[in-house]
Amino acid sequence: xxxxxxxxTDDLVGQPNRVSDWLDxxxxxxxxxxxxxxxxxxxxxxxxxxxxxxxxATTIISWNFTLEHYEQLLxxxxxxxxxxxxxxxxxxxxxxxxxLGYPLGYxxxxxxxxxxxLALFAVFLPLMVGTVVRIYGWIVLxxxxxxxxxxxxxxxxFKLTLLGNTLSVTIGLIGVYLxxxxxxxxxxxxxxxxxxxxxxxxxxxxxxxxxxxxxxxxSLPGLLTGTIFVFVLTMNSIVTPDLLGGRTDxxxxxxxxxxxxxxxxxxxxxAVGTVLTITTTALVYIYFSFVRDRMGVSxxx
Amino acid sequence: MGLMAIMSVLxxxxxxxxxxxxxxxxxxxxxxxYYGLLGLAVSTLxxxxxxxxxxSLNPTQSQAFPPSGISLRWYQEFLVSPFFExxxxxxxxIAIATATISTVLGILAAYVVVRRDVPFExxxxxYFISPLIIPPAIIALALMITLNxxxxxxxPTSAKLVVGHVVITIPYTFLTAMTAIESVDxxxxxxxxxxxxxxxxxxxxxxxxxxxxxxxxxxxxxxxxxxxxxxxxLFLSSGSSTTLPVEIFLFxxxxxxxxxxxxxxxxxxxxxxxxxxxxxxxxFKAAAVSS
Numbered sequence: 001x002x003x004x005x006x007x008x009t010d011d012l013v014g015q016p017n018r019v020s021d022w023l024d025x026x027x028x029x030x031x032x033x034x035x036x037x038x039x040x041x042x043x044x045x046x047x048x049x050x051x052x053x054x055x056x057a058t059t060i061i062s063w064n065f066t067l068e069h070y071e072q073l074l075x076x077x078x079x080x081x082x083x084x085x086x087x088x089x090x091x092x093x094x095x096x097x098x099x100l101g102y103p104l105g106y107x108x109x110x111x112x113x114x115x116x117x118l119a120l121f122a123v124f125l126p127l128m129v130g131t132v133v134r135i136y137g138w139i140v141l142x143x144x145x146x147x148x149x150x151x152x153x154x155x156x157x158f159k160l161t162l163l164g165n166t167l168s169v170t171i172g173l174i175g176v177y178l179x180x181x182x183x184x185x186x187x188x189x190x191x192x193x194x195x196x197x198x199x200x201x202x203x204x205x206x207x208x209x210x211x212x213x214x215x216x217x218x219s220l221p222g223l224l225t226g227t228i229f230v231f232v233l234t235m236n237s238i239v240t241p242d243l244l245g246g247r248t249d250x251x252x253x254x255x256x257x258x259x260x261x262x263x264x265x266x267x268x269x270x271a272v273g274t275v276l277t278i279t280t281t282a283l284v285y286i287y288f289s290f291v292r293d294r295m296g297v298s299x300x301x
Numbered sequence: 302m303g304l305m306a307i308m309s310v311l312x313x314x315x316x317x318x319x320x321x322x323x324x325x326x327x328x329x330x331x332x333x334x335y336y337g338l339l340g341l342a343v344s345t346l347x348x349x350x351x352x353x354x355x356x357s358l359n360p361t362q363s364q365a366f367p368p369s370g371i372s373l374r375w376y377q378e379f380l381v382s383p384f385f386e387x388x389x390x391x392x393x394x395i396a397i398a399t400a401t402i403s404t405v406l407g408i409l410a411a412y413v414v415v416r417r418d419v420p421f422e423x424x425x426x427x428y429f430i431s432p433l434i435i436p437p438a439i440i441a442l443a444l445m446i447t448l449n450x451x452x453x454x455x456x457p458t459s460a461k462l463v464v465g466h467v468v469i470t471i472p473y474t475f476l477t478a479m480t481a482i483e484s485v486d487x488x489x490x491x492x493x494x495x496x497x498x499x500x501x502x503x504x505x506x507x508x509x510x511x512x513x514x515x516x517x518x519x520x521x522x523x524x525x526x527x528x529x530x531x532x533x534x535l536f537l538s539s540g541s542s543t544t545l546p547v548e549i550f551l552f553x554x555x556x557x558x559x560x561x562x563x564x565x566x567x568x569x570x571x572x573x574x575x576x577x578x579x580x581x582x583x584x585f586k587a588a589a590v591s592s
Contacts, residue, residue: 120585236438
């Protein structure tokens with residue numbers, strides 16, 4: 001009876017103020033939420049929208065509906081090759097980032113505190129220093145009269161063309177994105193309870209089996225996060241392929257940059273961006289479900 | 302289960318039979334592979350930076366490494382070079398403005414997510430870290446197209462750069478602020494409220510001071526990311542509002558010289574100091590995991 005009365009009065013007090021209560025509760029989050037809506041979500045939707053209209057040399061966009069950008073991107077063999085090159089490059093870079101990044105992440109998680117600090121610093125600093133500066137280091141290393149070629153010339157008497165090809169782009173991208181695999185791998189290995197590996201060893205597993213069945217499996221979420229980051233960013237990379245690649249090795253990202261900034265063909269640039277995003281998302285989804293099914297990892301947080 | 306089969310065959314080969322330990326040669330080979338990969342990974346990360354700093358110390362025009370002598374000539378040239386202005390009068394103010402706005406927005410979002418009972422909390426968190434998931438090239442393209450509406454002509458380029466950089470840095474300030482607010486004891490806030498403080502007073506006098514190191518770290522992260530960003534700036538820079546990384550990028554397309562190395566080294570040193578500061582405030586692990 002009393003409950004019914006208070007329920008009733010609560011409703012009377014609460015009802016007229018529901019909107020203002022809601023505002024009072026969530027008001028602080030409105031500016032950041034609105035900011036991302038106005039400067040992230042809406043611009044992306046607008047970019048997708050204009051990719052369906054014609055390009056005009058004078059007004060950039062002429063408002064005639066067309067699907068020609070997508071036809072060109074999907075059926076022209078040049079653009080098919082470009083997409084395939086970008087996908088292949090991203091897979092290779094992600095694979096090498098795993099091969100090099102996993103041991104480093106494992107090392108950081110299992111070593112002494114002092115070495116861990118130093119190694120974390122060596123991973124975190126390059127990540128923060130910025131792409132252009134690190135790529136400059138690779139340019140000096142790979143240039144015709146660069147560090148490697150000088151050594152080769154002195155020792156063996158010949159030089160190699162190291163700059164301006166797929167190899168230099170691949171190495172540069174691996175260097176730039178390696179920290180993105182190391183850090184999540186480190187943090188997921190560190191979260192594994194210390195007793196699990198000794199327990200597996202006690203139960204008769206050798207080092208390799210204990211590593212594969214305990215450590216590796218439990219670090220999969222971190223490894224997965226890392227590879228997805230590397231894959232997505234390599235698919236969209238612009239600065240590294242521009243500076244280290246010859247202009248024959250075009251990526252989809254460079255195609256966006258050239259069309260958007262240099263030739264101001266925004267509808268086509270947006271169409272490239274849309275195709276790239278859909279392809280990337282589809283491949284990431286396939287990879288994600290493949291790993292989840294194969295490795296028997298059922299819990300993700 | 303193919304991988305499993307390979308692993309059991311592999312360990313049988315390496316141990317001889319179903320033994321608990323690997324054979325001695327297998328252990329040696331495994332260690333060699335492990336340390337080899339470690340060395341390769343660390344040098345891939347560190348080598349370019351060491352080379353840039355080395356080149357910048359060259360006394361001559363040559364880009365030889367190791368440098369033929371040690372001189373600060375190129376650092377002096379930096380002070381009169383075309384890189385000086387983008388460094389101090391474009392990149393630095395943009396990074397400070399970006400970090401300030403991004404920190405405020407990040408704290409506001411984090412405060413609501415942590416302290417209030419938010420429906421669909423995971424989705425809300427995803428929304429605030431979405432700039433991390435959407436590739437920067439797409440963000441930059443979309444912003445460039447949108448911010449070039451005719452009616453936005455009066456907006457200066459540097460303001461557009463700040464807008465873009467705030468978008469890409471919000472996830473970092475949001476995540477560091479979230480960790481920081483979570484670490485503040487709610488009983489202290491309730492105590493202050495009991496003693497008559499308003500919600501805002503309690504936040505300003507109790508929560509904010511206690512989460513200070515997290516806030517500063519988020520600010521520094523946003524500052525560094527804005528200062529070193531080349532991708533968003535590549536799309537939004539123009540004319541005299543070209544940031545330092547874009548200036549270096551454009552320069553490197555045609556030539557390179559120890560002058561770029563010196564400029565890059567100044568950038569490296571600035572980032573290094575800030576990274577050490579972040580490490581002292583919240584530790585590399587916290588910073589790294591949130592990024």
